[in-house]
Amino acid sequence: MAVSCGVVSFTGRKQMLLFSDSEIMALSDQSYAEFKGTAEVSSNAAATRMVKEVGGKMVAALESYLKTNGQESALRGLVWEFMLVKSQEVNAFCMPSGKIVFYEGILKYADTPDYIAVVMGHEMAHAIAKHGNERMSQQSVMNLLGRVASEAIGEKKGAGAQALFNVGFGIGSQAGVLLPYSRKHEYEADEIGMYIMNIAGYDINAAPAFWEKMLDAKSAGQSDFFSTHPSDAKRIAALREAISSFTP
Template identity: 45%
Template sequence: MRIKNFFIAVLMVLSLAGCKTNPFTGEKNLNFVSNDQLFPAAFAQYDQFLAENNVVTGTAEDRMIKNVGQKIVTAAERYLNANGYQGYLNDFAWEFNLVKDEQLNAWAMPGGKIVFYTGILPVAQTETGVAAIMAHEVAHALADHGAQRMSAGQLQQLVSVAGSVALSGRSEQTQQIFAQAYGLGSQLGVMLPFSRSHETEADRIGLTLMAIAGYNPEEAADLWRRMAAQSQGQSPPEFLSTHPASSTRISNITKWAPEAKAEARKYGVTSFK
């Protein structure tokens, strides 16, 4: 009976997969974490991070980060409103901060909280480079990738528990083999590809957003060429990474940039910075 109940619970969770529509792709996504649950915790963590780090304020670079961020969000709102998603951003509380840190990184938290590290600015080089990074991070927030990762992690744990219960009468060796095989298999076969799919999705959505904001999406490929040069020899093989290989990203972006420009023209954008 315990085994049956656990697998029923797993199936119930699986049935919740695809309960929220991605407004940019039209696809149903794994997401059973509501904004009401996730956003307050994310906002608190973001505030704590800012309190514990060196936030750059009042500089030209800080103003650029905030200005570009607002342009990308305005572009997102135009897209969402035009495609029947009025009010989608109501729960978001956008914030864009520059933090003094040599890491080549920028990140977004659920609900629109974004950080750029000063270390990535020399690679961005220009405002358009910053816009390519910003649009990618805004896309992560808009597509609920944080909530999806949490949902996938919870589902991964639940299936692991269900499997352990199902094998509770077997030998300890059998249980250990299952735990090791499931852990490795779910990570390489599910969680890492899931993460890479989010990065690819954020790349594509980001191109559309930066184009609607008036930035040339073709510049994003050059940005990733510079990023690849900076990280040469340091990245793991793609199948072991949370991110696609740089060559994969550059190829995709080159292919998708004309589509992003065509989408932007629907909003009257005919020239790109």
């Protein structure tokens, strides 16, 4: 475990990162493999194609931007992959290694390329901003006082390392069940996601519009997405404020 001070791409916020990219990616790949072992891949070819097309376009734009601006370190260890799961659950997530999972249920709301880009950009942002590493680092400092964390990560294939990873990345006891990021991380992912949308040619005004749709679904009790992605008037207002002062 090595202490470093990272800087988040696009926002410039400084963050404490206690774990190396290689450590995080190894644990991420293990967790993703477990998820794939239980998930059923969607048979909806058209929906799968749309998710992959939007994702591929956004990844290409993001990688070009970061390389041009000397921020390639944000891409270290990322191997992007897109998966659509056969489930009516309204959910989506991105593993820190760049594995992005959409559930069919979220496409009831993300039903256009721009809306898919809102969700895609938000999830990609968590990965390039290393939010999971940051949360895992904070958790190790608070609960494990560094020493135990070091021992756990020293056993890279042990239960201790995976348990700490699960806490850091918000993974519950069931594969693919995520716990919420902090509001700070959620808002930052919203902002970064809009930057990625913009450089990929998508309409950033779709971001607040999407969350308004989700808020309506929440009011109607139709979505569990809010257990990990809280939507409220403050979040929507923050998105609109970001757009009003947006400088690509």
